[in-house]
Protein backbone atom coordinates (compact mmCIF):
# COMPACT_ATOMS: atom_id res chain seq x y z
CA UNK A 1 0.00 0.00 0.00
CA UNK A 2 1.29 3.43 -0.87
CA UNK A 3 1.49 5.76 2.07
CA UNK A 4 -0.30 8.69 0.49
CA UNK A 5 -0.65 11.53 2.99
CA UNK A 6 -3.02 13.92 1.26
CA UNK A 7 -5.65 14.24 -1.44
CA UNK A 8 -8.64 16.27 -2.59
CA UNK A 9 -11.92 16.43 -0.66
CA UNK A 10 -14.72 15.16 -2.96
CA UNK A 11 -17.23 17.59 -1.40
CA UNK A 12 -15.39 20.92 -1.78
CA UNK A 13 -12.43 19.97 -4.02
CA UNK A 14 -10.07 21.47 -1.45
CA UNK A 15 -6.74 20.10 -0.22
CA UNK A 16 -7.50 17.29 2.29
CA UNK A 17 -5.45 15.36 4.86
CA UNK A 18 -8.13 13.44 6.77
CA UNK A 19 -8.07 9.86 5.48
CA UNK A 20 -11.08 7.48 5.42
CA UNK A 21 -10.23 4.78 7.97
CA UNK A 22 -12.00 2.14 5.93
CA UNK A 23 -10.39 2.23 2.49
CA UNK A 24 -7.45 4.53 3.36
CA UNK A 25 -7.82 5.93 -0.17
CA UNK A 26 -10.38 8.73 0.15
CA UNK A 27 -9.37 12.06 1.75
CA UNK A 28 -11.55 14.74 3.34
CA UNK A 29 -10.83 18.24 4.52
CA UNK A 30 -13.03 17.79 7.63
CA UNK A 31 -15.20 15.20 9.43
CA UNK A 32 -18.41 16.92 8.37
CA UNK A 33 -17.59 16.46 4.68
CA UNK A 34 -16.71 12.83 5.32
CA UNK A 35 -20.15 12.27 6.90
CA UNK A 36 -21.82 14.13 4.03
CA UNK A 37 -20.01 11.95 1.44
CA UNK A 38 -20.73 8.63 3.18
CA UNK A 39 -23.93 7.74 1.22
CA UNK A 40 -21.83 7.92 -1.99
CA UNK A 41 -18.56 6.56 -0.62
CA UNK A 42 -20.12 3.61 1.24
CA UNK A 43 -20.43 1.50 -1.89
CA UNK A 44 -16.80 2.07 -2.95
CA UNK A 45 -15.18 1.95 0.48
CA UNK A 46 -13.14 -1.15 1.20
CA UNK A 47 -15.16 -4.37 1.18
CA UNK A 48 -13.02 -6.07 3.84
CA UNK A 49 -12.40 -5.83 7.57
CA UNK A 50 -9.50 -7.19 9.59
CA UNK A 51 -10.41 -9.60 12.39
CA UNK A 52 -8.17 -11.59 14.72
CA UNK A 53 -8.43 -14.97 16.41
CA UNK A 54 -6.06 -17.23 18.32
CA UNK A 55 -6.34 -19.88 15.58
CA UNK A 56 -5.94 -17.72 12.45
CA UNK A 57 -4.03 -14.68 13.69
CA UNK A 58 -5.26 -11.69 11.69
CA UNK A 59 -7.60 -12.47 8.80
CA UNK A 60 -10.03 -10.73 6.47
CA UNK A 61 -13.82 -10.91 6.31
CA UNK A 62 -16.16 -9.30 3.77
CA UNK A 63 -17.64 -6.09 5.16
CA UNK A 64 -20.49 -6.25 2.62
CA UNK A 65 -21.99 -8.74 0.18
CA UNK A 66 -19.77 -9.28 -2.86
CA UNK A 67 -20.50 -10.54 -6.36
CA UNK A 68 -18.19 -12.63 -8.57
CA UNK A 69 -15.48 -10.42 -10.10
CA UNK A 70 -15.89 -7.59 -7.55
CA UNK A 71 -12.53 -6.03 -6.73
CA UNK A 72 -11.74 -6.64 -3.06
CA UNK A 73 -8.45 -4.80 -2.88
CA UNK A 74 -5.59 -3.55 -4.97
CA UNK A 75 -2.27 -2.53 -3.46
CA UNK A 76 1.43 -2.18 -4.15
CA UNK A 77 3.86 -4.29 -2.11
CA UNK A 78 5.53 -3.28 1.14
CA UNK A 79 8.60 -5.11 -0.13
CA UNK A 80 9.43 -7.40 -3.05
CA UNK A 81 12.37 -9.06 -4.71
CA UNK A 82 13.77 -12.32 -6.11
CA UNK A 83 12.33 -15.49 -4.55
CA UNK A 84 14.45 -16.98 -1.73
CA UNK A 85 14.44 -20.46 -3.21
CA UNK A 86 15.07 -19.54 -6.83
CA UNK A 87 18.40 -19.79 -8.61
CA UNK A 88 17.37 -17.46 -11.44
CA UNK A 89 19.39 -14.33 -12.26
CA UNK A 90 16.92 -11.56 -11.68
CA UNK A 91 17.55 -7.84 -12.39
CA UNK A 92 17.98 -5.90 -9.13
CA UNK A 93 16.41 -2.89 -10.84
CA UNK A 94 13.16 -4.25 -12.28
CA UNK A 95 12.91 -7.92 -11.25
CA UNK A 96 12.95 -9.22 -14.85
CA UNK A 97 15.06 -12.26 -15.65
CA UNK A 98 18.52 -11.32 -16.92
CA UNK A 99 19.22 -12.62 -20.42
CA UNK A 100 22.98 -12.24 -20.12
CA UNK A 101 25.07 -13.37 -17.18
CA UNK A 102 27.45 -10.44 -17.68
CA UNK A 103 25.17 -7.43 -17.38
CA UNK A 104 25.41 -5.78 -13.96
CA UNK A 105 24.65 -2.58 -12.10
CA UNK A 106 27.77 -0.55 -12.85
CA UNK A 107 28.09 0.59 -9.21
CA UNK A 108 27.47 -2.44 -6.98
CA UNK A 109 27.94 -5.12 -9.69
CA UNK A 110 24.74 -7.02 -8.80
CA UNK A 111 22.86 -8.58 -11.78
CA UNK A 112 20.86 -6.27 -14.05
CA UNK A 113 18.83 -6.80 -17.23
CA UNK A 114 20.58 -3.82 -18.80
CA UNK A 115 23.03 -1.22 -17.50
CA UNK A 116 20.39 1.39 -18.43
CA UNK A 117 17.52 -0.29 -16.53
CA UNK A 118 15.65 2.68 -14.94
CA UNK A 119 15.13 0.67 -11.73
CA UNK A 120 18.87 0.75 -11.02
CA UNK A 121 18.84 4.44 -10.15
CA UNK A 122 15.21 4.76 -8.97
CA UNK A 123 15.25 5.41 -5.20
CA UNK A 124 12.06 3.34 -4.77
CA UNK A 125 13.82 0.34 -6.25
CA UNK A 126 17.56 -0.40 -6.46
CA UNK A 127 18.69 3.24 -6.07
CA UNK A 128 18.64 3.19 -2.29
CA UNK A 129 20.04 -0.29 -1.65
CA UNK A 130 22.86 0.10 -4.17
CA UNK A 131 25.03 2.13 -1.76
CA UNK A 132 24.44 -0.45 1.01
CA UNK A 133 25.50 -3.25 -1.35
CA UNK A 134 28.65 -1.39 -2.39
CA UNK A 135 29.65 -1.03 1.27
CA UNK A 136 28.64 -4.58 2.24
CA UNK A 137 30.92 -6.21 -0.37
CA UNK A 138 28.81 -9.39 -0.51
CA UNK A 139 29.12 -11.82 -3.42
CA UNK A 140 25.98 -11.08 -5.49
CA UNK A 141 23.38 -13.85 -5.07
CA UNK A 142 19.87 -12.91 -6.14
CA UNK A 143 18.15 -15.17 -3.62
CA UNK A 144 19.45 -13.20 -0.62
CA UNK A 145 18.49 -9.79 -2.00
CA UNK A 146 15.00 -9.73 -0.47
CA UNK A 147 16.46 -10.42 2.98
CA UNK A 148 18.88 -7.53 2.46
CA UNK A 149 16.00 -5.27 1.37
CA UNK A 150 14.11 -6.21 4.54
CA UNK A 151 17.22 -5.56 6.66
CA UNK A 152 17.49 -2.08 5.17
CA UNK A 153 13.85 -1.39 6.13
CA UNK A 154 14.56 -2.73 9.62
CA UNK A 155 17.76 -0.70 10.06
CA UNK A 156 16.12 2.49 8.86
CA UNK A 157 13.02 1.72 11.00
CA UNK A 158 10.90 2.38 7.94
CA UNK A 159 7.10 2.52 8.24
CA UNK A 160 7.05 -0.34 5.74
CA UNK A 161 9.03 -2.43 8.26
CA UNK A 162 6.55 -1.56 11.01
CA UNK A 163 3.72 -2.98 8.87
CA UNK A 164 5.69 -6.06 7.83
CA UNK A 165 6.73 -7.02 11.35
CA UNK A 166 3.07 -7.20 12.46
CA UNK A 167 2.67 -10.31 10.26
CA UNK A 168 3.16 -13.76 11.73
CA UNK A 169 6.68 -15.18 11.28
CA UNK A 170 6.28 -18.45 13.26
CA UNK A 171 9.86 -18.22 14.59
CA UNK A 172 8.87 -20.55 17.43
CA UNK A 173 8.33 -23.35 14.87
CA UNK A 174 11.49 -22.57 12.89
CA UNK A 175 14.06 -23.24 15.62
CA UNK A 176 17.33 -25.16 15.47
CA UNK A 177 17.10 -28.66 13.95
CA UNK A 178 14.49 -27.50 11.39
CA UNK A 179 15.18 -27.13 7.65
CA UNK A 180 13.94 -23.55 7.89
CA UNK A 181 16.63 -22.78 10.48
CA UNK A 182 19.34 -24.35 8.35
CA UNK A 183 18.25 -22.32 5.31
CA UNK A 184 18.18 -19.16 7.42
CA UNK A 185 21.71 -19.80 8.68
CA UNK A 186 22.94 -20.30 5.09
CA UNK A 187 21.56 -16.89 4.24
CA UNK A 188 22.98 -15.43 7.45
CA UNK A 189 26.46 -16.74 6.65
CA UNK A 190 26.29 -15.21 3.21
CA UNK A 191 25.22 -11.75 4.29
CA UNK A 192 26.71 -11.43 7.77
CA UNK A 193 29.27 -8.87 6.62
CA UNK A 194 26.31 -6.63 5.94
CA UNK A 195 25.03 -6.94 9.51
CA UNK A 196 25.96 -4.63 12.37
CA UNK A 197 26.70 -7.26 15.08
CA UNK A 198 26.13 -10.88 16.09
CA UNK A 199 22.68 -10.27 17.59
CA UNK A 200 21.52 -9.77 13.97
CA UNK A 201 21.20 -13.53 13.63
CA UNK A 202 17.82 -13.15 15.34
CA UNK A 203 16.61 -10.50 12.94
CA UNK A 204 17.62 -12.60 9.93
CA UNK A 205 15.72 -15.49 11.50
CA UNK A 206 12.63 -13.30 11.88
CA UNK A 207 12.92 -11.86 8.37
CA UNK A 208 13.22 -15.30 6.77
CA UNK A 209 10.13 -16.39 8.73
CA UNK A 210 8.21 -13.31 7.59
CA UNK A 211 9.13 -14.02 3.98
CA UNK A 212 8.44 -17.78 4.03
CA UNK A 213 5.09 -17.42 5.80
CA UNK A 214 3.74 -14.38 3.98
CA UNK A 215 5.34 -13.65 0.63
CA UNK A 216 3.26 -14.27 -2.49
CA UNK A 217 4.77 -15.37 -5.80
CA UNK A 218 4.32 -12.59 -8.32
CA UNK A 219 3.79 -12.87 -12.08
CA UNK A 220 4.93 -10.48 -13.41
CA UNK A 221 7.75 -10.42 -12.60
CA UNK A 222 8.47 -14.12 -12.70
CA UNK A 223 10.65 -15.68 -9.98
CA UNK A 224 9.92 -12.79 -7.61
CA UNK A 225 7.92 -12.68 -4.39
CA UNK A 226 6.28 -9.80 -2.53
CA UNK A 227 4.75 -8.97 0.84
CA UNK A 228 1.51 -6.94 0.88
CA UNK A 229 -0.01 -5.16 3.84
CA UNK A 230 -3.58 -6.42 3.37
CA UNK A 231 -3.48 -9.20 0.74
CA UNK A 232 -1.11 -11.19 2.98
CA UNK A 233 -3.87 -11.36 5.59
CA UNK A 234 -6.00 -13.58 3.33
CA UNK A 235 -6.31 -16.91 5.09
CA UNK A 236 -5.88 -20.24 3.36
CA UNK A 237 -8.75 -22.44 2.21
CA UNK A 238 -8.60 -25.44 -0.15
CA UNK A 239 -11.84 -23.97 -1.55
CA UNK A 240 -10.82 -20.31 -1.74
CA UNK A 241 -13.25 -17.53 -2.65
CA UNK A 242 -10.79 -15.03 -4.21
CA UNK A 243 -8.34 -14.91 -7.09
CA UNK A 244 -5.48 -12.48 -7.57
CA UNK A 245 -3.25 -11.19 -10.31
CA UNK A 246 -0.34 -8.77 -10.63
CA UNK A 247 0.47 -5.73 -12.76
CA UNK A 248 3.62 -3.62 -12.66
CA UNK A 249 2.59 -0.22 -11.26
CA UNK A 250 3.92 3.18 -12.28
CA UNK A 251 6.77 2.83 -9.77
CA UNK A 252 7.84 -0.48 -11.28
CA UNK A 253 6.45 -2.62 -8.42
CA UNK A 254 4.14 -5.65 -8.74
CA UNK A 255 0.69 -4.38 -7.71
CA UNK A 256 -1.74 -7.09 -6.63
CA UNK A 257 -5.45 -7.07 -7.38
CA UNK A 258 -7.68 -9.43 -5.40
CA UNK A 259 -11.16 -10.23 -6.75
CA UNK A 260 -14.11 -12.30 -5.57
CA UNK A 261 -14.62 -15.47 -7.61
CA UNK A 262 -18.09 -16.28 -6.26
CA UNK A 263 -20.86 -14.59 -4.29
CA UNK A 264 -19.51 -13.79 -0.84
CA UNK A 265 -21.81 -12.82 2.03
CA UNK A 266 -21.03 -10.03 4.47
CA UNK A 267 -19.05 -11.57 7.36
CA UNK A 268 -17.70 -14.50 5.28
CA UNK A 269 -13.95 -15.13 5.62
CA UNK A 270 -11.95 -14.09 2.56
CA UNK A 271 -9.51 -16.77 1.48
CA UNK A 272 -6.90 -17.78 -1.03
CA UNK A 273 -5.14 -21.10 -1.58
CA UNK A 274 -1.57 -21.41 -0.26
CA UNK A 275 -0.95 -24.88 -1.70
CA UNK A 276 -1.62 -26.97 -4.81
CA UNK A 277 -5.22 -27.72 -5.76
CA UNK A 278 -4.36 -31.07 -7.38
CA UNK A 279 -2.44 -32.47 -4.43
CA UNK A 280 -4.08 -35.02 -2.19
CA UNK A 281 -5.34 -33.99 1.25
CA UNK A 282 -2.39 -35.60 2.96
CA UNK A 283 0.12 -33.80 0.71
CA UNK A 284 -1.64 -30.42 1.00
CA UNK A 285 -1.96 -30.63 4.76
CA UNK A 286 1.66 -31.75 5.19
CA UNK A 287 2.85 -28.90 2.97
CA UNK A 288 0.79 -26.32 4.91
CA UNK A 289 2.03 -27.67 8.23
CA UNK A 290 5.65 -27.66 7.11
CA UNK A 291 5.72 -24.27 5.42
CA UNK A 292 2.88 -22.25 7.03
CA UNK A 293 2.71 -24.00 10.42
CA UNK A 294 -1.02 -24.73 10.67
CA UNK A 295 -3.39 -27.62 10.05
CA UNK A 296 -6.11 -27.04 7.50
CA UNK A 297 -9.61 -28.17 8.55
CA UNK A 298 -11.56 -26.98 5.52
CA UNK A 299 -14.53 -28.86 4.03
CA UNK A 300 -12.36 -30.54 1.39
CA UNK A 301 -9.70 -31.67 3.89
CA UNK A 302 -12.37 -33.06 6.22
CA UNK A 303 -14.04 -35.13 3.46
CA UNK A 304 -12.38 -38.56 2.93
CA UNK A 305 -13.59 -38.55 -0.70
CA UNK A 306 -12.21 -35.03 -1.36
CA UNK A 307 -15.62 -33.72 -2.44
CA UNK A 308 -16.42 -36.95 -4.31
CA UNK A 309 -13.35 -36.72 -6.59
CA UNK A 310 -11.56 -39.60 -4.82
CA UNK A 311 -8.24 -37.86 -5.40
CA UNK A 312 -6.68 -39.91 -2.55
CA UNK A 313 -8.74 -43.11 -2.74
CA UNK A 314 -7.12 -46.55 -3.18
CA UNK A 315 -8.75 -49.72 -4.53
CA UNK A 316 -9.21 -52.69 -2.21
CA UNK A 317 -7.48 -55.70 -3.85
CA UNK A 318 -10.04 -58.20 -2.57
CA UNK A 319 -13.45 -57.01 -3.60
CA UNK A 320 -13.17 -53.80 -5.64
CA UNK A 321 -14.13 -51.73 -2.64
CA UNK A 322 -12.46 -48.38 -2.05
CA UNK A 323 -9.98 -47.67 0.72
CA UNK A 324 -10.29 -44.23 2.32
CA UNK A 325 -8.81 -42.51 5.38
CA UNK A 326 -11.06 -42.98 8.40
CA UNK A 327 -10.15 -39.52 9.68
CA UNK A 328 -8.50 -37.38 6.98
CA UNK A 329 -7.72 -34.63 9.53
CA UNK A 330 -5.41 -37.01 11.39
CA UNK A 331 -2.08 -37.82 9.67
CA UNK A 332 -1.86 -41.13 11.58
CA UNK A 333 -5.39 -42.22 10.77
CA UNK A 334 -6.02 -45.77 9.62
CA UNK A 335 -7.47 -46.33 6.15
CA UNK A 336 -10.45 -48.67 5.74
CA UNK A 337 -12.28 -50.40 2.87
CA UNK A 338 -15.93 -49.41 2.33
CA UNK A 339 -16.90 -53.03 1.54
CA UNK A 340 -14.73 -55.29 3.69
CA UNK A 341 -13.22 -55.00 7.17
CA UNK A 342 -9.72 -54.48 5.67
CA UNK A 343 -7.53 -51.84 7.31
CA UNK A 344 -4.23 -50.20 6.30
CA UNK A 345 -2.06 -48.12 8.60
CA UNK A 346 -1.06 -44.59 7.59
CA UNK A 347 2.55 -45.67 7.04
CA UNK A 348 1.50 -48.65 4.86
CA UNK A 349 -0.46 -46.24 2.65
CA UNK A 350 2.47 -43.82 2.54
CA UNK A 351 4.91 -46.54 1.49
CA UNK A 352 2.55 -47.90 -1.15
CA UNK A 353 1.83 -44.47 -2.66
CA UNK A 354 5.48 -43.43 -2.40
CA UNK A 355 6.54 -46.42 -4.51
CA UNK A 356 3.83 -45.75 -7.11
CA UNK A 357 4.83 -42.08 -7.29
CA UNK A 358 8.42 -43.06 -8.11
CA UNK A 359 7.20 -45.28 -10.98
CA UNK A 360 4.88 -42.55 -12.25
CA UNK A 361 7.63 -39.90 -12.17
CA UNK A 362 9.99 -42.13 -14.12
CA UNK A 363 7.51 -43.05 -16.86
CA UNK A 364 5.98 -39.57 -17.11
CA UNK A 365 9.45 -38.22 -17.78
CA UNK A 366 9.71 -40.46 -20.86
CA UNK A 367 6.36 -39.17 -22.25
CA UNK A 368 5.83 -42.35 -24.33
CA UNK A 369 2.23 -43.11 -25.27
CA UNK A 370 2.34 -46.90 -24.93
CA UNK A 371 4.20 -46.73 -21.63
CA UNK A 372 1.63 -44.28 -20.30
CA UNK A 373 -1.24 -46.55 -21.43
CA UNK A 374 0.33 -49.47 -19.55
CA UNK A 375 1.05 -47.36 -16.51
CA UNK A 376 -2.53 -46.07 -16.36
CA UNK A 377 -3.95 -49.57 -16.60
CA UNK A 378 -1.64 -50.65 -13.74
CA UNK A 379 -2.63 -47.64 -11.68
CA UNK A 380 -6.37 -48.10 -12.16
CA UNK A 381 -6.06 -51.67 -10.86
CA UNK A 382 -4.65 -50.27 -7.61
CA UNK A 383 -6.21 -46.84 -7.27
CA UNK A 384 -9.58 -45.17 -7.78
CA UNK A 385 -9.64 -43.83 -11.39
CA UNK A 386 -10.05 -40.34 -9.91
CA UNK A 387 -6.86 -40.71 -7.85
CA UNK A 388 -4.33 -37.92 -8.30
CA UNK A 389 -1.82 -40.28 -9.93
CA UNK A 390 -4.42 -41.51 -12.45
CA UNK A 391 -5.45 -37.93 -13.24
CA UNK A 392 -1.83 -36.84 -13.69
CA UNK A 393 -1.02 -39.72 -16.05
CA UNK A 394 -4.31 -39.26 -17.91
CA UNK A 395 -3.54 -35.58 -18.45
CA UNK A 396 -0.28 -36.41 -20.22
CA UNK A 397 -1.85 -39.31 -22.09
CA UNK A 398 -4.78 -37.34 -23.58
CA UNK A 399 -2.26 -35.09 -25.30
CA UNK A 400 -0.69 -38.12 -27.01
CA UNK A 401 -3.81 -40.13 -27.88
CA UNK A 402 -5.36 -39.61 -31.35
CA UNK A 403 -8.87 -38.12 -31.46
CA UNK A 404 -10.39 -41.44 -32.60
CA UNK A 405 -9.08 -43.39 -29.60
CA UNK A 406 -12.23 -44.42 -27.68
CA UNK A 407 -10.48 -43.89 -24.29
CA UNK A 408 -9.57 -40.24 -24.97
CA UNK A 409 -12.96 -38.61 -24.39
CA UNK A 410 -13.53 -40.65 -21.23
CA UNK A 411 -10.18 -39.58 -19.74
CA UNK A 412 -10.72 -35.93 -20.69
CA UNK A 413 -14.17 -35.95 -19.05
CA UNK A 414 -12.85 -37.42 -15.82
CA UNK A 415 -10.09 -34.82 -15.63
CA UNK A 416 -12.52 -31.96 -16.30
CA UNK A 417 -15.01 -33.29 -13.75
CA UNK A 418 -12.24 -33.50 -11.13
CA UNK A 419 -10.74 -30.06 -11.75
CA UNK A 420 -14.16 -28.41 -11.86
CA UNK A 421 -15.03 -29.88 -8.48
CA UNK A 422 -11.73 -28.92 -6.87
CA UNK A 423 -11.48 -25.53 -8.55
CA UNK A 424 -15.02 -24.59 -9.58
CA UNK A 425 -14.10 -21.02 -10.62
CA UNK A 426 -10.91 -21.87 -12.49
CA UNK A 427 -8.73 -19.77 -10.22
CA UNK A 428 -5.98 -22.40 -9.81
CA UNK A 429 -6.31 -25.04 -12.52
CA UNK A 430 -7.46 -22.98 -15.50
CA UNK A 431 -4.60 -24.04 -17.76
CA UNK A 432 -4.84 -27.70 -16.73
CA UNK A 433 -8.59 -27.78 -17.38
CA UNK A 434 -8.32 -25.81 -20.62
CA UNK A 435 -5.84 -28.36 -22.02
CA UNK A 436 -8.34 -31.16 -21.27
CA UNK A 437 -11.23 -29.16 -22.80
CA UNK A 438 -9.22 -28.59 -25.98
CA UNK A 439 -8.32 -32.28 -26.25
CA UNK A 440 -11.95 -33.25 -25.67
CA UNK A 441 -13.04 -30.83 -28.39
CA UNK A 442 -11.15 -32.96 -30.94
CA UNK A 443 -13.16 -36.12 -30.13
CA UNK A 444 -16.04 -37.05 -32.39
CA UNK A 445 -19.53 -36.29 -31.13
CA UNK A 446 -18.31 -33.48 -28.86
CA UNK A 447 -19.48 -29.88 -29.09
CA UNK A 448 -16.17 -28.43 -30.28
CA UNK A 449 -17.22 -24.78 -30.29
CA UNK A 450 -18.70 -24.88 -26.79
CA UNK A 451 -15.66 -26.65 -25.33
CA UNK A 452 -13.18 -24.27 -26.92
CA UNK A 453 -15.21 -21.22 -25.84
CA UNK A 454 -15.23 -22.59 -22.30
CA UNK A 455 -11.44 -23.03 -22.42
CA UNK A 456 -11.00 -19.43 -23.64
CA UNK A 457 -13.24 -18.13 -20.88
CA UNK A 458 -11.28 -20.07 -18.24
CA UNK A 459 -8.00 -18.63 -19.54
CA UNK A 460 -9.13 -15.00 -19.56
CA UNK A 461 -7.35 -14.20 -16.27
CA UNK A 462 -4.02 -15.81 -17.13
CA UNK A 463 -1.04 -13.42 -16.87
CA UNK A 464 0.51 -11.83 -19.92
CA UNK A 465 3.04 -14.03 -21.73
CA UNK A 466 2.22 -16.99 -19.50
CA UNK A 467 1.62 -20.47 -20.97
CA UNK A 468 -2.09 -19.91 -20.16
CA UNK A 469 -2.26 -16.75 -22.25
CA UNK A 470 -0.39 -18.45 -25.09
CA UNK A 471 -2.88 -21.33 -25.08
CA UNK A 472 -5.82 -18.87 -25.07
CA UNK A 473 -4.41 -17.12 -28.16
CA UNK A 474 -3.87 -20.47 -29.89
CA UNK A 475 -7.43 -21.64 -29.15
CA UNK A 476 -8.87 -18.32 -30.33
CA UNK A 477 -7.06 -18.84 -33.62
CA UNK A 478 -8.48 -22.37 -33.86
CA UNK A 479 -12.09 -21.34 -33.25
Ligand SMILES: C[S@@+](CC[C@H](N)C(=O)[O-])C[C@H]1O[C@@H](n2cnc3c(N)ncnc32)[C@H](O)[C@@H]1O
Pocket residue numbers: 055056057058059166167168170213214232233234235236237292293294295296297
Ligand atom coordinates in the same frame (compact mmCIF):
# COMPACT_ATOMS: atom_id res chain seq x y z
C1 LIG B 1 0.04 -15.28 5.14
S1 LIG B 1 -0.18 -15.37 6.86
C2 LIG B 1 -1.76 -14.72 7.07
C3 LIG B 1 -1.74 -13.57 8.06
C4 LIG B 1 -1.57 -14.01 9.47
N1 LIG B 1 -2.79 -14.60 9.96
C5 LIG B 1 -1.12 -12.87 10.37
O1 LIG B 1 -1.79 -12.57 11.35
O2 LIG B 1 -0.07 -12.29 10.09
C6 LIG B 1 -0.32 -17.08 7.05
C7 LIG B 1 -0.55 -17.53 8.46
O3 LIG B 1 -1.91 -17.31 8.85
C8 LIG B 1 -2.42 -18.43 9.57
N2 LIG B 1 -3.47 -19.10 8.76
C9 LIG B 1 -3.82 -18.78 7.50
N3 LIG B 1 -4.83 -19.57 7.07
C10 LIG B 1 -5.12 -20.41 8.08
C11 LIG B 1 -6.06 -21.47 8.24
N4 LIG B 1 -6.91 -21.82 7.28
N5 LIG B 1 -6.08 -22.13 9.43
C12 LIG B 1 -5.22 -21.79 10.43
N6 LIG B 1 -4.29 -20.79 10.31
C13 LIG B 1 -4.25 -20.11 9.17
C14 LIG B 1 -1.24 -19.37 9.77
O4 LIG B 1 -0.64 -19.07 10.99
C15 LIG B 1 -0.34 -19.02 8.63
O5 LIG B 1 1.00 -19.31 8.86
